Amino acid sequence: MAKDKSIYTCSECGGTSPKWLGRCPACGAWNTLVEGPAEGNSGASKNRFQALAKSQPVATLSQIEAADVARTPTGLEELDRVLGGGIVSGGVVLIGGDPGIGKSTLLLQAVDALSQQMPVLYVTGEESGAQVALRARRLGLEGARVRVLAEINLEKILATIETERPAFCVIDSIQTVYSEQLTSAPGSVAQVRECAAHLTRTAKGGGTSIVLVGHVTKEGALAGPRVLEHMVDTVLYFEGDTHSSFRLVRAIKNRFGAVNEIGVFAMTERGLKGVANPSAIFLSTHGEPVPGSCVLVTLEGTRPLLVEVQALVDAGGPSPRRLSVGLERDRLAMLLAVLHRHAGVSCMDQDVFVNAVGGVRITEPAADLAVLLSIHSSLRGKPLPRGFIAFGEVGLAGEVRPAPRGQERLKEAAKLGFSVAVVPRANLPKKPIEGLTIHPVERIEEAIQVLRGLD
Numbered sequence: 001m002a003k004d005k006s007i008y009t010c011s012e013c014g015g016t017s018p019k020w021l022g023r024c025p026a027c028g029a030w031n032t033l034v035e036g037p038a039e040g041n042s043g044a045s046k047n048r049f050q051a052l053a054k055s056q057p058v059a060t061l062s063q064i065e066a067a068d069v070a071r072t073p074t075g076l077e078e079l080d081r082v083l084g085g086g087i088v089s090g091g092v093v094l095i096g097g098d099p100g101i102g103k104s105t106l107l108l109q110a111v112d113a114l115s116q117q118m119p120v121l122y123v124t125g126e127e128s129g130a131q132v133a134l135r136a137r138r139l140g141l142e143g144a145r146v147r148v149l150a151e152i153n154l155e156k157i158l159a160t161i162e163t164e165r166p167a168f169c170v171i172d173s174i175q176t177v178y179s180e181q182l183t184s185a186p187g188s189v190a191q192v193r194e195c196a197a198h199l200t201r202t203a204k205g206g207g208t209s210i211v212l213v214g215h216v217t218k219e220g221a222l223a224g225p226r227v228l229e230h231m232v233d234t235v236l237y238f239e240g241d242t243h244s245s246f247r248l249v250r251a252i253k254n255r256f257g258a259v260n261e262i263g264v265f266a267m268t269e270r271g272l273k274g275v276a277n278p279s280a281i282f283l284s285t286h287g288e289p290v291p292g293s294c295v296l297v298t299l300e301g302t303r304p305l306l307v308e309v310q311a312l313v314d315a316g317g318p319s320p321r322r323l324s325v326g327l328e329r330d331r332l333a334m335l336l337a338v339l340h341r342h343a344g345v346s347c348m349d350q351d352v353f354v355n356a357v358g359g360v361r362i363t364e365p366a367a368d369l370a371v372l373l374s375i376h377s378s379l380r381g382k383p384l385p386r387g388f389i390a391f392g393e394v395g396l397a398g399e400v401r402p403a404p405r406g407q408e409r410l411k412e413a414a415k416l417g418f419s420v421a422v423v424p425r426a427n428l429p430k431k432p433i434e435g436l437t438i439h440p441v442e443r444i445e446e447a448i449q450v451l452r453g454l455d
Contacts, residue, residue, distance in 0.1 A: 008033040009189045014227050034189065069256055072167075072209075075113025078265055078274035079106065081303075082236060082249050084257015087114075087168060087209045091256060092200050094174075094229065095249075096214040096222040097238025102247055103213050106238070106265070106272050107170045108135060114168050115145035121166035125152040125176030139271040152186060154179040154195045158202060166208055171199060173213040174228075187215075196228050229253065241359055246281055247272065248360070251301070261301030279306035279416060282358035292378030295389045295418065296370035297409035298362055304405075304412035306389070308357040309367065311374035316351040326356030327367065335394060339372055342398030343445045347379065366403035368394035369422065369447060376448060385454050387419035390447075392427070398444045402426035410436060420454065422447050 008017045011034055015026025023030050071086035080086050083093070097103050104127075111120050124132050129150045136143045149160050154177050161169060171177065177195045178186035185191070196212065203210040212232065214222045222229060229235050233255045240247035249263040264278035275281065283295065283306055292311045297304055309327075324332045332354055339345045354371055356362050369392035377384050391409060393401040403409065406427030413421060414436040425440035432438075441447045 006035050008035055010034075011189055012226050014189055014193055071256075072114070072118070074110045075116075076106070076110055076272075076274060078263030079110060079249065082251045082257075082261045082263040083234065084251075084254055084261070088233070088256050089167070089207045089209060090204050091209050091234065092203050092232040093209075093211045093234040093236060094214055094222065094232040095211060095236040095238060096216045098216060101238045101240060102265070102267060102272055103238050104172055105135065105139065105267075106249075107172065107211060107213065108132070108141065109139065109271050111146055111168065111170055112136070112141040112143055115143075118167035119147070119165065120145070121147045121149060121161065121164050121169045123149045123151060123157055123160075123169065123171050125150075125171075126173060141271075152176045152178060154198060158198060161202060161206070161208060165206070168209045168211075170211045171213065173215060174199075175215045193227060196231055200231055239361075244359060246275070246358070258301050262303065278303075279412075282307040282356070282360050284308050284310075284357050289383035289386050289388075291381050291383045292374050294370045294374035294377065294384055295413075296362070296367050297389055297391050297413050298364060298367060299403075299405060299409070304409050305360075306413060306416060306418075307360055307362065309362075309370045309374050310355045310357060311371065311378045312351075312353045313347060313375060313378040314351045314353075316349055320347070320349060321351045321353070323352070324354040326359070326361050327354055327371065328363070331365075331368070332371070334396070335368055335372055336375070338394055338396060338398055338444060339375065342443065343372075343376075343448050345376055345379065345448070347375065350379070364403075365393040365401075366391045368392065369400060369424075369444075372444060373422070373447065373451065376451065382455060384451070385420050387417065388422075388454075389413045389418045389420070390422040392422075392424040392441075394444055400424045400441050400443060400447065410438065422450055 008020050010024040010026060011032045012029040013027040015024055017025060017033060020033055024032050069088050071088055073080050073086040095103055111122050114120050129148050132148055147164060151157055174192060174196055175187040178191050179194050182190055182194055199210055216222055235253040237250045237252060238247060239250060245267045247265045247267060251259055251261045253259060264275040265272040266275050294309050296307050296309050298307050322333055336347050336352060352375060370390045372394060373390050391403050393403060395401055402424040406423060407429045410421060410429060410433055414433050419435060419437060421436055421438045422441060423438060425442050428438060428440040439450045441450060
């Protein structure tokens with residue numbers, strides 16, 4: 001009996017190889033080739049990415065009419081913020097997150113809200129229709145106009161979309177959908193790529209807004225080929241600890257809006273509710289100021305957020321530890337060297353632990369000054385003044401560089417009752433901000449001197 005032919009497909013880029021290799025010949029990734037049955041030469045395979053959008057004649061750039069795309073609000077303000085104002089006709093959104101984080105709950109709430117103004121369709125491949133209805137009852141959703149289809153066959157899903165003609169459609173999830181034109185199992189690289197291509201073509205051709213729910217790997221990245229992220233218009237990540245009631249939705253790609261926007265939700269018995277003042281989540285409630293605590297004004301997309309940075313400096317040993325949660329560990333080591341060289345504050349024989357309160361991840365370098373001041377406060381055992389904030393990037397030469405949109409950060413801090421700020425001199429506003437005393441600095445040693453003067 002003849003043995004079925006196998007082919008090895010890269011889970012990162014979708015490239016193929018007739019035999020297993022440690023390194024993908026297409027993208028160079030290691031240990032990403034997965035064995036699967038060889039696909040036949042079907043017409044769909046040949047035209048996988050063909051006609052994702054209607055072909056247009058060649059035109060001169062200056063003569064092309066450009067207008068803002070129309071958006072329809074979803075009824076969830078925090079989700080609209082991440083999407084750039086609402087859903088776009090023909091747009092394809094990919095949302096990923098850990099199991100049980102709340103993806104299906106959020107999308108079911110959005111579908112129910114949108115059903116009041118447009119035809120909608122919820123396609124579930126992981127649950128039955130009864131399970132979806134049970135969740136809707138638990139969330140207190142009426143669901144009178146929400147059409148539900150429990151199906152994983154791509155051809156039947158496309159036929160239903162053609163019949164129902166929804167303006168908004170959710171596919172939960174893309175890893176469960178399979179096409180009869182391929183012999184591989186659902187969730188394989190070929191199936192995910194093929195099904196996503198067909199659904200994207202349907203969205204662009206018919207004007208239906210489609211949301212694809214994606215699984216994530218143990219590293220937190222979206223499962224399946226990386227080409228999946230390039231194919232869609234918007235990629236959202238659902239973040240948060242399942243033991244906490246707060247969730248973050250972060251946009252890492254958006255063709256119709258700003259990237260790195262975040263939406264903050266609180267998980268309640270009635271589903272996910274938007275948080276109007278997310279800064280309150282990331283600030284600890286101390287009765288009195290404590291050593292090692294400094295409030296940072298960071299930017300998440302276009303939104304200023306106040307986040308508390310905590311540091312603990314303790315007696316170490318011959319091999320002191322450097323540990324950071326929510327901040328880059330390598331940057332922490334660099335900042336400690338700058339603090340020693342330019343400010344004369346040594347932590348060589350001390351364990352240094354830094355944490356961003358609330359589970360938020362801070363990636364921008366404007367957190368440098370707040371981290372250094374919190375470390376200095378913990379080392380001295382003296383708290384920073386009440387109502388104190390700081391932000392600014394610190395260079396290897398000890399200079400304090402400006403942060404983007406500094407005036408908006410300061411206004412947000414003043415609005416929340418903060419009264420003292422240490423900021424880069426270049427971020428000093430031309431007009432004073434009511435209720436806020438600002439100390440501009442150019443070097444890290446100047447910032448340390450300002451702190452000692454505030455004691």
